[in-house]
Structure formats: structure tokens, C-alpha cells
Amino acid sequence: MRWLLFLSRVAFICGVFFVFSLSLLIRNWSGDEVITSTIIMIGYVLGLIIVPITIVCYAGTLLIRRKLTDIIPRWLVIANLLFLILLFVYIFYINDPYYNQA
Numbered sequence: 001m002r003w004l005l006f007l008s009r010v011a012f013i014c015g016v017f018f019v020f021s022l023s024l025l026i027r028n029w030s031g032d033e034v035i036t037s038t039i040i041m042i043g044y045v046l047g048l049i050i051v052p053i054t055i056v057c058y059a060g061t062l063l064i065r066r067k068l069t070d071i072i073p074r075w076l077v078i079a080n081l082l083f084l085i086l087l088f089v090y091i092f093y094i095n096d097p098y099y100n101q102a
Contacts, residue, residue, distance in 0.1 A: 001071045004057055008072050008080060011054035015083030017043035018051075022090065051084050 021043030023029065030036045058077065061068055068077060 001061070001066075004061065005072055007050070007054050007057060008076050011051045011080050011083070012076055014042060014047040014050045015080060015086075018047040018083060018087065019043075047083070048087060051080060051087060054080055055084050 017039055021040045024036060024039065028036065030039065058068060058072075058080075061071070
């Protein structure tokens, strides 16, 4: 189950980059376009793919009756769940019909 620990760590990094990319929407604190595009690609694209896959793997681990915290630290599971909630809130915010109205 070391692959799940690795996947959890990658999902955590993608979640952190997602928060960085949200902060770039407020204020562009990065002057370099290459760094900005890398943060956005890791945060949005990989974050939208890897974080939900990780949570599905967590659910699968719980379904086969294994204790999740024996494999992965509790803080990593909680952080990935919070990143998933943040991703969903962002997706619902962008798809809000009042978002694009002037």
C-alpha cells in the first residue's frame, strides 16, 4: 500500500499548488510567466484529476476493511479531503449563473 501513500503525497502537493493558483487570481505575486503557468497547470489540471482519484482510493481502502490511518498519516487524509472540498467549492463558484453577469 505504499502506492497509496505516494499518491496521497502527490495529491497533497497538487492541492497546495491549487491554493497557490487561487491566490494568483487575487494578486499575481509571481513575476515570471513560466512559474505562473507551471503553478496553474499543476494546481488546476493535475489537482482536478489526482485529488478525486486519491479520495476514491481512500474509499476503496475503507471498503476492503483496512484501517486508513495505518497506511497514511491522519493529517494527510484530512488535508486531501479539505483540498477536495475546496476544489468542489471552486467548481460550483465558477459554474454559478451569477458569476459571469456584469
